[in-house]
Amino acid sequence: SAPKLKEQPKKIAVIGGGIGGTAAAYFLRQEFGPSVKIDVFEAGPVGGRLATENIRGHDYEIGGSIIHPLNLHMKHFVDRLGLSTRAEVPSKVAIFDGKELTFEESDWFIVNFLRMLWRYGLNSIRMHMWVEGILDKFMRIYQYQQFGYSFSSVERLLHAMGGDSFLMLLNQTLEEAMLANGFSQVFINDIVTPISRVNYGQSVRLSAFVGTVSLAGANSGLWAVDGGNKRVCSGLLYNSKAELIQARVVSVSVKMRPSRSGTVANFYELNYVGDSGPAHSLYDIVIVATPLHQGLSDISFSGFSPPIPSHFPGRYHQTVATLVLGRLNMSYLGSNHKPADFVVSEILTTDNEALAINSLGSLHPVHIPQGYRQPPASESKVWKVFSQEPLSEEQLGEIFVSREGVWEKRWLAYPSYSPPQRRMPPFTLHDRLFYLNTIEWAASCMEMSAISARNMALLAHHRWHDQTDKIDQEDLHTRLRGEL
């Protein structure tokens, strides 16, 4: 017979209003129903690392910008919230080694195909198949979550998807994994490195799991949300009927108090500071949806045994996004193209100590107006430059022949990945205190946060109702085979 459910929780707190926190509010509402009060604490703008910058009346993505066609949670959110995908604008990629463009995509598929075949043999096709194979296993998570299964750690979640081979991907570099799979060093240097640099600001010495996510992020069919990706966050918040509390959480402490049945139950007290000064509230369940790392949050946890640190080991990688409205200097790229003929939109870079930038791309507004066309480099347009350090006037002067405006955003964007991966913090910090962002140590992107958010809601539900048979089950892939 079905297990008897106890009363639903009364109050749940989510700390963080980015994609993870707002998706958690949405899934918590699904799991716990209409009566529970859900508060989302966010001191900054809703959306977190999904953010836009307004330039001359148009918004441009300045944070997380691309979504994979098989990112099913993100697709579901967009459908459910009545949003749409941004119109596609054809784009062309080039690779820059600091001196010249070593590769330039042609308009013709067959030309690109033959060029890659000539230079790298079957490496390119094999890479596609390798990543597809990993993606196939990755997709299992959607079935597990559909059936209500949850995981208490990132390692267990990854193991359920892809077994030991997925855990191995955490503990070797992308370069090691690709060499072991027979890819050539030249191909890794020329093609794979530029993709790692644009997507994660790091070389192919990042861990292989996030490395393959990065390669998936170079697939065709990538998409974004019309009007800006952050609209998903505000939409999820609204749809979840959660209350947004614009305040910074400074501490979480565990409180014991007698329950109606005479036993003791844990409560969590949140102390926070908003515009109207300090305040505090009690919650049955708390989801931490912000990275517990230096520079990103500073929450003290008191009364917990074992103690919970404010900051876990490991650091976040700085990526500076500089938007420039201006005209590109073709000679910076060592190119003798006429600017009027240059319509390459993404310029990726190889590893080169002397190079100040990780990538340079021309941006389209978050909403593509009718009749929009990709302007050539001879026209002033919005470029996004990724670098690890802020760019100096002199550096900007080398890249652009003219600048009408410069907007800079320094992100602690994603973890600095250096395998072997130390043990990641658990999803469960205490009985009913959960940590969503630990998943970023496997790979940081919108869909990973959404997967973690669903896992948080399921885990919180199963913990609350003592449904341990839905947590950390082994061999789900075999057990669910044949189920719809």
Ligand SMILES: CC(C)=CCC/C(C)=C/CC/C(C)=C/CSC[C@H](N)C(=O)O
């Ligand atoms: C394990 C594999 C091969 C794929 C998992 C599926 C997945 C999560 C794909 C996402 C790919 C993607 C869009 C990556 C973006 S990284 C760029 C940047 N850091 C960002 O978040 O926008």
